Amino acid sequence: MTTASDKQAFHARLLEIGTQRYHDKHPFHVMLHGGGCTMTQVRAWVINRYYYQSRIPMKDAAFLSRCEDPQLRRAWRSRIEDHDGGMDEGGGIRRWLRLAEAVGLDPAYVASTRGVLPATRFAVDAYVAFVREKPLVEAVASSLTELFAPKIHSERIAGLLEHYAFADEAALAYFRQRLNEAPRDVEFGLAYVLDHADTREKQDAAAAALTFKTDVLWSQLDALYSAYVTPGRIPPGGWDGREGVVREPTATEPAE
């Protein structure tokens, strides 16, 4: 059993993992948010990050398939609805494809996931497998990087609007919407982990799960940096900088 002060210390330990390891500090994000990316680099990020987006509802479905407690399923299932949405209006995935269009990519190309870097696939697939296989408290703990996501989403909205001609509210709707959704998810997830990681061993395992997830996020950006910032390093199968580009966005284009 854990005491209240134990719980507090564990909470602080989880927050410290974000301070040390969250991907807001990755050099690729520093470039992206500071206006230092070329359009090819922005597009590479949109293409690769789509793979993460596309797998989030699949990992949440894997999680749900393992929950025996109906209350837990009720609390969790909105995550799938946030990303998939309804038949007509769609959700986060469709909003991501609007960003793809805004940066001049064919959304069908992005949705095909052709051109996604091998290391992106490995990292994201490892996250889905982790959630499918590990104890529930570790699976929930692995989602707690979202504790740190509202800050990065706000920085991204401000940075993209300031530095890139393609960026407007329609293009960035995905991030604006996450600012509403993520705090609710993370409030539930954090309370669940603080309550259920009630031994030192479970706390260690939950902290390791959160650390693993920061690695999943960091590796995706390492893959992008290696392929599209370092000249001549696109691996076999990676987007070539041309496929799926349908137009160059201009500053004078009217917003949708």
Ligand SMILES: O=C(O)c1cc(C(=O)O)c2c(n1)C(=O)C(=O)c1cc(C(=O)O)[nH]c1-2
């Ligand atoms: O832009 C980001 O940096 C970022 C990070 C994360 C995250 O920390 O895992 C998520 C998201 N965005 C996001 O939009 C999202 O829907 C999401 C779901 C999850 C998850 O693990 O269930 N993480 C994230």
